[in-house]
Amino acid sequence: MKKVTNLFFKYFLIIAFFSSISVIANAKTITDMAGRNVEIPDVIKKVYVNHQPGIVLMHSLDLDMLVGWAFDLLPGEKRIVPQKYHSLPVLGTTGGNNSANREVVMAAKPDIAIMFTYLESMTISLAEDFQKSTGIPVVMIEMKVTSIPEVYRFVGKLLDREERANKLADYCEKILKISEKVCKELEKEKEKKVKVYYAQGPKGLNSSASGTSHGEIIDMAGGFNVVTRENASDGRISVNMEQVMMWNPEVILLADRIHSVVPTEKDATKLLISLHDGWKNIKACKEKKVYFVPCIPYNILDMPPSINRIIGILWLGDILYPGRFTKDIRKEFYDFYDLFYNYKPTEKELNEFLFSFSE
Numbered sequence: 001m002k003k004v005t006n007l008f009f010k011y012f013l014i015i016a017f018f019s020s021i022s023v024i025a026n027a028k029t030i031t032d033m034a035g036r037n038v039e040i041p042d043v044i045k046k047v048y049v050n051h052q053p054g055i056v057l058m059h060s061l062d063l064d065m066l067v068g069w070a071f072d073l074l075p076g077e078k079r080i081v082p083q084k085y086h087s088l089p090v091l092g093t094t095g096g097n098n099s100a101n102r103e104v105v106m107a108a109k110p111d112i113a114i115m116f117t118y119l120e121s122m123t124i125s126l127a128e129d130f131q132k133s134t135g136i137p138v139v140m141i142e143m144k145v146t147s148i149p150e151v152y153r154f155v156g157k158l159l160d161r162e163e164r165a166n167k168l169a170d171y172c173e174k175i176l177k178i179s180e181k182v183c184k185e186l187e188k189e190k191e192k193k194v195k196v197y198y199a200q201g202p203k204g205l206n207s208s209a210s211g212t213s214h215g216e217i218i219d220m221a222g223g224f225n226v227v228t229r230e231n232a233s234d235g236r237i238s239v240n241m242e243q244v245m246m247w248n249p250e251v252i253l254l255a256d257r258i259h260s261v262v263p264t265e266k267d268a269t270k271l272l273i274s275l276h277d278g279w280k281n282i283k284a285c286k287e288k289k290v291y292f293v294p295c296i297p298y299n300i301l302d303m304p305p306s307i308n309r310i311i312g313i314l315w316l317g318d319i320l321y322p323g324r325f326t327k328d329i330r331k332e333f334y335d336f337y338d339l340f341y342n343y344k345p346t347e348k349e350l351n352e353f354l355f356s357f358s359e
Contacts, residue, residue, distance in 0.1 A: 091104060145309050249284050269285050
């Protein structure tokens with residue numbers, strides 16, 4: 001029986017492999033953002049995305065093209081993602097936790113796979129391996145936040161969604177230029193940057209370093225991230241309260257439930273102090289400058305590190321330097337949700353999304 005089962009799976013893989021090859025009978029060759037030459041179909045109708053950053057990109061561009069999700073949708077995502085897409089299968093991821101069953105992905109019959117990631121030797125090897133084993137063309141896309149306008153234009157052309165992609169690219173380009181301008185002005189004025197700590201984990205004693213995908217929005221909003229690369233070479237770090245007291249941040253950002261901090265208390269400062277009594281001695285807590293990071297449908301600072309971070313630049317910039325990044329953060333939030341997620345939040349929802357619990 002075991003031999004029969006093994007033979008069945010081998011037969012299935014062979015059939016699926018050659019089926020995927022037949023799909024690209026009418027093909028063209030493109031160069032992806034990693035510099036790889038990839039043969040893809042002339043017409044692309046369905047796409048497999050290898051991880052959550054790419055899912056968020058496709059959410060903004062065209063959900064109809066997705067063959068499945070990377071993970072189960074969270075409640076906050078279900079509020080924004082239209083109901084008709086909730087039943088899409090969960091296909092898992094490649095790279096990282098590598099939860100995708102490749103046979104299942106092949107059975108979904110995507111025309112291509114999009115790998116939205118950092119372009120380095122390890123991720124390129126993963127892409128080559130996935131493409132070779134499945135026969136599905138893999139197109140690699142750059143994940144850096146500063147590359148997002150270029151990404152939209154590239155993917156828009158790839159998927160024949162240029163008009164919409166260009167609108168999204170133009171918006172992102174505008175925000176990145178604002179960030180660059182304000183940060184240059186702060187340097188020129190020699191203004192002391194606001195010290196920021198990003199509190200994650202069950203006691204708020206996990207954080208993210210400057211210059212990493214999980215910490216770079218603090219940099220782009222003109223903040224001084226007290227956690228540096230020297231503290232955490234991999235971008236993540238566990239700290240103790242004594243270290244935080246030495247840093248004495250002026251602003252603390254409190255991560256959402258993805259990082260184990262569940263906002264059961266509407267006052268961010270009170271919640272943080274409830275996690276560890278030592279927080280009450282920190283300047284940000286004394287001055288009540290602790291802020292929940294908006295997380296519906298996605299955390300706007302880093303989870304996942306995708307296009308959701310663009311609005312995070314304006315949100316955090318407005319907290320650190322009021323009036324310099326935007327004159328009206330509520331309008332910016334509304335416009336972002338409308339343009340990127342095709343969702344028009346009500347006034348009540350805007351309060352919730354911005355964690356404005358003062359009412």
